[in-house]
Amino acid sequence: MSAGPNIHGLMAEFVDHEQVVHAAKRAHALGYRRMDAYTPFPIEDLPEALGCTRTGVPLIVLLGGLVGAGGGLLHGVVFNGCRLSAEYRRATA
Amino acid sequence: MNARKDSKISALGYPTSLMAPGETYESVTETIGSIVLTKKQPRSWLLGFAIGFALLMLFFVAVAWLLYKGVGIWGINIPIAWGFAIVNFVWWIGIGHAGTFISAILLLLHQKWRTSINRFTEAMTLFAVACAAMFPLLHLGRPWIFFWLLPYPDTMGLWPQFRSPLVWDVFAVSTYFTVSLIFWYIGLLPDLATLRDRAKSRRKQILYGTLALGWRGSARHWQRHQMAYLLLAGLATPLVLSVHSVVSLDFAVAIVPGWHSTIFPPYFVAGAIFSGFAMVLNLIIPVRKIYHLESVITMRHLNNAANVMLATGLIVAYGYLMEAFMAWYSGDIFEQYMMVNRAFGPYGWAFGALMVFNVLVPQALWFRRVRTNLVLLFLVAFSVNIGMWFERFVIVITSLHRDFVPSSWGMYVPTFWDYATFAGTIGLFLTLLFLFIRFLPMISISEVRELVAEHPEAKA
Numbered sequence: 001m002s003a004g005p006n007i008h009g010l011m012a013e014f015v016d017h018e019q020v021v022h023a024a025k026r027a028h029a030l031g032y033r034r035m036d037a038y039t040p041f042p043i044e045d046l047p048e049a050l051g052c053t054r055t056g057v058p059l060i061v062l063l064g065g066l067v068g069a070g071g072g073l074l075h076g077v078v079f080n081g082c083r084l085s086a087e088y089r090r091a092t093a
Numbered sequence: 094m095n096a097r098k099d100s101k102i103s104a105l106g107y108p109t110s111l112m113a114p115g116e117t118y119e120s121v122t123e124t125i126g127s128i129v130l131t132k133k134q135p136r137s138w139l140l141g142f143a144i145g146f147a148l149l150m151l152f153f154v155a156v157a158w159l160l161y162k163g164v165g166i167w168g169i170n171i172p173i174a175w176g177f178a179i180v181n182f183v184w185w186i187g188i189g190h191a192g193t194f195i196s197a198i199l200l201l202l203h204q205k206w207r208t209s210i211n212r213f214t215e216a217m218t219l220f221a222v223a224c225a226a227m228f229p230l231l232h233l234g235r236p237w238i239f240f241w242l243l244p245y246p247d248t249m250g251l252w253p254q255f256r257s258p259l260v261w262d263v264f265a266v267s268t269y270f271t272v273s274l275i276f277w278y279i280g281l282l283p284d285l286a287t288l289r290d291r292a293k294s295r296r297k298q299i300l301y302g303t304l305a306l307g308w309r310g311s312a313r314h315w316q317r318h319q320m321a322y323l324l325l326a327g328l329a330t331p332l333v334l335s336v337h338s339v340v341s342l343d344f345a346v347a348i349v350p351g352w353h354s355t356i357f358p359p360y361f362v363a364g365a366i367f368s369g370f371a372m373v374l375n376l377i378i379p380v381r382k383i384y385h386l387e388s389v390i391t392m393r394h395l396n397n398a399a400n401v402m403l404a405t406g407l408i409v410a411y412g413y414l415m416e417a418f419m420a421w422y423s424g425d426i427f428e429q430y431m432m433v434n435r436a437f438g439p440y441g442w443a444f445g446a447l448m449v450f451n452v453l454v455p456q457a458l459w460f461r462r463v464r465t466n467l468v469l470l471f472l473v474a475f476s477v478n479i480g481m482w483f484e485r486f487v488i489v490i491t492s493l494h495r496d497f498v499p500s501s502w503g504m505y506v507p508t509f510w511d512y513a514t515f516a517g518t519i520g521l522f523l524t525l526l527f528l529f530i531r532f533l534p535m536i537s538i539s540e541v542r543e544l545v546a547e548h549p550e551a552k553a
Binding site for chain 1: 118122244245246250252255264283287309310311312313315316317318319320321324328539540542543546
């Protein structure tokens with residue numbers, strides 16, 4: 001490279017969504033990791049080709065669901081427990 | 094007028110193309126996005142919005158008068174203590190179910206034909222549920238203490254009656270609304286970003302940009318988005334079945350003949366999808382014509398919607414048949430009288446209307462000529478909408494007006510305010526719908542782009 005501005009990154013524009021996946025796979029194979037791809041619609045193999053396979057979304061949804069379901073099932077228990085203990089206290093005061 | 098001949102017809106003769114040939118990423122984005130950003134709204138939008146808004150004003154008057162005077166302004170009395178409020182509530186909730194069916198269930202079943210209609214129908218669901226939610230609040234004798242329906246520890250030790258389906262309704266409908274809203278919003282994110290990127294004015298850029306939450310279309314964004322979308326579809330799917338089952342239990346747990354039927358949950362759910370698809374067709378047929386969306390909402394979509402309507406209509410007809418059969422087979426004199434009175438009593442005209450609108454007219458959908466003719470399809474769908482309203486009317490009013498003890502029998506005469514409140518909720522629905530058409534992309538741009546990508550002749 002000649003003496004000029006430092007190159008911090010490279011961007012390429014593709015015509016076809018298949019080309020994007022192909023390029024991502026080749027870049028990944030060459031060892032590039034800090035990559036991203038921008039598409040106007042989701043492409044199925046793209047996150048894998050870029051090397052990002054994990055997402056925390058399912059775990060968060062599961063935890064949220066457990067808290068919600070647990071809360072729903074238990075709120076009757078908890079609130080009636082509060083009521084019973086208040087009644088007991090009042091009755092034995 | 095007949096629909097344009099579709100270019101692709103299957104071996105059995107049905108329209109198969111999901112999109113007109115020659116569409117590109119740019120053309121679909123432009124078709125849908127320009128309605129919001131650049132094109133002037135057509136005259137019919139202004140007319141529709143004006144009508145909706147006028148009815149909304151009527152709604153406000155009706156509600157104000159109701160809150161001032163009380164539920165006595167309605168025609169309810171003993172024995173028919175539940176009138177239009179519950180009829181309209183069930184009607185609106187039923188309409189909402191088609192949207193979730195299309196968005197969630199058809200997604201899980203990998204049905205591509207949901208793509209261009211899911212945004213619109215999901216919005217229809219949200220607005221229908223909003224209209225439905227008005228009634229449980231308004232029909233309370235003391236609506237100012239509506240919050241007593243929620244379970245919270247209060248100083249009186251008062252809790253809602255958890256054994257009542259009316260309380261289950263509170264949970265079911267609010268869950269349904271919340272999940273539908275989030276599902277709709279997540280689906281909207283990429284399209285809001287598209288609008289942000291194409292907006293010409295700074296104001297619109299800021300508005301859509303804020304709502305788009307920084308969406309860049311990055312592969313990581315898409316990965317999380319698709320995962321969230323799928324999970325929400327999984328959450329929304331059981332709601333389609335459970336919410337209307339809970340609503341049907343409002344009646345089924347009572348002992349009144351005509352209500353105490355175990356067939357109610359599946360019969361109501363099928364009826365909900367039936368009426369919902371009828372409303373979908375009634376809205377989409379004119380909208381697609383006025384906004385020139387025939388290239389993305391094709392005859393295949395309308396044909397499929399008509400088929401779903403036919404199938405669920407048959408299930409509903411089976412429900413009617415079973416009710417009549419069980420009334421006879423049970424030998425229960427009250428049940429038998431209820432059935433006879435329903436058909437031949439003072440409200441027999443409503444029952445007749447029900448049979449014509451809900452059972453007879455939809456049979457026209459067996460014929461492809463009807464399913465692919467826009468005017469006829471619109472009329473059949475309209476008939477089903479009316480028929481489903483009559484179904485709820487027949488179930489509620491005829492069962493209540495003559496039950497066990499003849500000395501308690503009475504008649505229900507709806508008042509002006511009953512009709513005004515109902516028309517008012519139609520106004521609320523139309524107002525919200527027209528605002529949605531004006532400000533948000535009514536077809537899922539990113540999902541339609543996916544369809545373009547799958548067409549071999551697509552160009553960027």
